[in-house]
Amino acid sequence: MKVLALEGQKHIKSFIDFPHDLYRNDPNYVPELYIAQHDLLTPGKHPFHDHSKVQLFLAYDDQNKVCGRIAAILNNNHNAFNNTTDGFFGFFECINDQKVATALLNQAELWLKKQGITTIIGPANFSTNETVGLLIDGYDSPPVVMMPYNYSYYLQLIENAGYAKKTDLLAYDVPYDTHNDRSVRLLGALQARLKRSNIIIRKVNMKDFKNEAAKLRDVYNQAWDRNLGFVPMTEKEFDYLAKDLKMIVNPEFCLVAEQGDKFIGFALGIPDINQVLRKVKRGRLLPFGIFKLLFGLKKVDWLRVMALGVLTEYRKLGIEACLYGLIIQNAISNNIKGAECSWMLEDNYMMNNAIEAINGKIYKKYRLLEKAL
Structure with a gap:
């Protein structure tokens, strides 16, 4: 060897x-x-x-x-x-x-x-x-x-x-046929309360995606900076990721919290295209993989909520609950059966409690390991 x-x-x-x-x-x-x-x-x-x-x-x-x-x-x-x-x-x-x-x-x-x-x-x-x-x-x-x-x-x-x-790192399973719909039922009251503080939640504007992505990067780099191992994404890195995600993003699941012209939080859910990629032999799109991907996207019935964050000074206002509630509401109307919320640090108790409050269950665990050299 x-x-x-x-x-x-x-x-x-x-x-x-x-x-x-x-x-x-x-x-x-x-x-x-x-x-x-x-x-x-x-x-x-x-x-x-x-x-x-x-x-x-x-x-x-x-x-x-x-x-x-x-x-x-x-x-x-x-x-x-x-x-x-x-x-x-x-x-x-x-x-x-x-x-x-x-x-x-x-x-x-x-x-x-x-x-x-x-x-x-x-x-x-x-x-x-x-x-x-x-x-x-x-x-x-x-x-x-x-x-x-x-x-x-x-x-x-x-x-x-x-x-x-x-x-x-934890991954939560949130099947929509058994989820606790409290966050959905409270949406109206929560949004009304946020509106009094001039805070609204809306879908990302796909026609102005480049400028929207730049504002999202600022929120990402600020809202996640206390997480273990976090490193801010450069402008080029975020643009690279945004360009890839734009091909599969559904604005129903990409929501921004905004106060005036300022982005103060966002949630990003993306279709689980792995349901399609499992059938793409050896990861090759050509000659037939591209057709499996294009036609298979319409049949994807699962979502991954891969990012949800709010700037520190705006937390505990109910923005997180609104973001989760709206994604659940939109997912149901789009025939999505459930979602994975991932990944969450095991000691991020505030976010973990929020997911468990809507009946999310830990169903996968991942580990980071280390060694002194």
Whole structure:
């Protein structure tokens, strides 16, 4: 067995395609779109590479067959914002073999130590602004859009390499046939109270999406700044994400709270396109995957509420309850059966209590692990 550092674009296809072979017999596996993964990992394509570094590694067995992969990630913006010397590992996939897992993690650790890093955290692809966490509970169903999935043996492999829990991330299941509709019933009274403070909640204006997205970025970077591991998104990073999401965003589920011309909060729910991507072989849109995606979108009946935040000084006014209530109300009228609210930090009691108040139940858990170098 050997672990090789990838140079440039050499072997990038093998790196991206390895999970398709690893999970080929797993009915809950959802392939990432090849073109999206390729752009994410390519300097000059994704804006993360403008300020930070990524080193990819592949493990090969004695038959020269890929048996594992990992990325070592130096996020300079994270360290500058949090005043830390953290490094990350991500894109970790591995056969059930401790020697392979340890060798991959060791290579990531060595590369990061050379960059002056003192703590390694993961998995994160590349930060909390992208896919993050190791699935540790909830293997009986596929992941929703932009959430990770992995075999149950991964936790043991990583812990055996010297890693310990940093924190857990929670995913809530909110089926709309059993949800507590209190937030919907109270909508009228809550909105009337907010209106007296000149606060309204409306759908995002898709015709002015670029300017709307810029205001959303300001709220995101302020409302989430106390979260563990948070790093503000650059203008280019947010625009990149917004451009991707615009293709699937339904304004019924993208709501903004506004006081005058100022955005003070927002909620973003996106259709769970993983229901369609499960059928796109090896993540290729061509020649037939594109048709599965286009025609399948109309049949998606699940939602992921992936972001909901309000500026600190406007919290406890009922804005969060209004945002949840309106999304539930709009989802029901759009034949959506339910939603996943994810991810939530395990100690974010205010938001967790708000979800549990509408009968949300924890049904998946993810973990971030760390190790001192």
